[in-house]
Amino acid sequence: MFSRFVGLTGFRSTGIISRATFARINTINSIARRNFSRSTVRLQESVSAAKPQLKWNEFLKLRKQERRINMVSSIFTAWIGASVGLAYVSQLEMDLSFQIYGFDPILVMCVALISCGALGFLSGPLVGSTLFKAKNKGVLKLYEQKNSTFLKHIIKNRVDASRQSFSNPVPDFYGEKITSLKDYKQWLRDCNAYRRKTTDFI
Known part of the structure; x- marks a missing residue:
């Protein structure tokens, strides 16, 4: 009778330990998933930064x-x-x-x-x-993407060539002479000056 009681008690204690172990395993798994997701995000950020x-x-x-x-x-x-x-x-x-x-x-x-x-x-x-x-x-794809963006900027900021005159010529309509950021800023200033002259003339 006593042996049966001990066996039953041991079974119950083993069951309690199994539940605690299972809960601990779930906690460890959730922490591992969280750490894995964080490491994945960091890896993606490092890859995008290294691009x-x-x-x-x-x-x-x-x-x-x-x-x-x-x-x-x-x-x-x-x-x-x-x-x-x-x-x-x-x-x-x-x-x-x-x-x-x-x-x-x-x-x-x-x-x-x-x-x-x-x-x-x-x-x-x-x-x-x-x-x-x-x-x-090596940089051809990046160059083509940048060139597309550059041409969009040129089309957006260039002047109306139909309003040019002998004293107010169009400042590089296609942006072919732009070879540096300094040239681009000067081109924008020339376009603004062209617009002011056409407005003052009208």
């Missing part, structure tokens, strides 16, 4: 670099186009005494050479953009 960003000065330097590469490429492709046109024209056999569509043959050849050079010049930015993208692969 590469492109500052405005760096963007404007890259924009200036792109313009220079495009200009050099345009000059180079214009020279290639004119050289190809000259090589083609020099192989032609023509009688200079006969006119071509009523024009002097020398004049026609000169126009053809100029056209070849102009076509090459216009195709230069295609080559330049390819070279620029290959050179700046």
Whole structure:
């Protein structure tokens, strides 16, 4: 009888300990979940802070670099186009005494050479953009995003070109000459001065 009582008491005490242990485990689990969520938030914050960003000065330097590469490429492709046109024209056999569509043959050849050079010049930015993208692969996506934002600022702040005059020209309508934050601030001042002049004139 006594052994039964001891066994029953032991069972009950074991049950009480199990419940306390279960409650403690739940508490530990809730604390662990809370700590895990906090660490996850901190990790996300650190990742977002470590995410590469492109500052405005760096963007404007890259924009200036792109313009220079495009200009050099345009000059180079214009020279290639004119050289190809000259090589083609020099192989032609023509009688200079006969006119071509009523024009002097020398004049026609000169126009053809100029056209070849102009076509090459216009195709230069295609080559330049390819070279620029290959050179700046690491920041190309950031550059394109920044460029989109920059163009939105230009469109928002530029002046009405239809109200220009000889004494009040439009200040860089497309913002192509802006190569630094100083240039951008000066461009904004020029736009404000343009608006004041048009208002005073009216």
